Amino acid sequence: MLRALWQQFDSLTSRDGVLYRLFYDSAGLVVNYQLILPAQMKVPFLELIHADTSGHLKFAKCVPHVVRSAWWLTWRRDLNIFIRCCAKCESFHRGAPHVKPGSTPCWSGPLVNVGALI
Ligand SMILES: [Zn+2]
Numbered sequence: 001m002l003r004a005l006w007q008q009f010d011s012l013t014s015r016d017g018v019l020y021r022l023f024y025d026s027a028g029l030v031v032n033y034q035l036i037l038p039a040q041m042k043v044p045f046l047e048l049i050h051a052d053t054s055g056h057l058k059f060a061k062c063v064p065h066v067v068r069s070a071w072w073l074t075w076r077r078d079l080n081i082f083i084r085c086c087a088k089c090e091s092f093h094r095g096a097p098h099v100k101p102g103s104t105p106c107w108s109g110p111l112v113n114v115g116a117l118i
Helices: 002-007 039-052 059-069 075-084 087-092
Strands: 012-015 018-024 030-036
Touching (some): 012 030, 030 059
């Protein structure tokens, strides 16, 4: 995570002691400030984006909300796993399990603890 942040050092800024990443549009203008999300806030943030505010959106519909709000190195992978392992979405897919055997494990193990607190 630190290496990824270092590589985009010019896009980082601090406001009121909080670290943000500047997100630019294709013209090079700053579109918004993405919060550099601490590791322990990933799951609550993903719950907020996927379920709490909008009612269990698909991956593609969650992406703009994440991009508008926060950034961390593995956010796409984490979002994808989080949605595929959502119990409520899983119960909606009656019958065949949404997560196939042998695929990426659900959100209960090491992913929760991956990443450094910044
Ligand atoms: Zn869900």
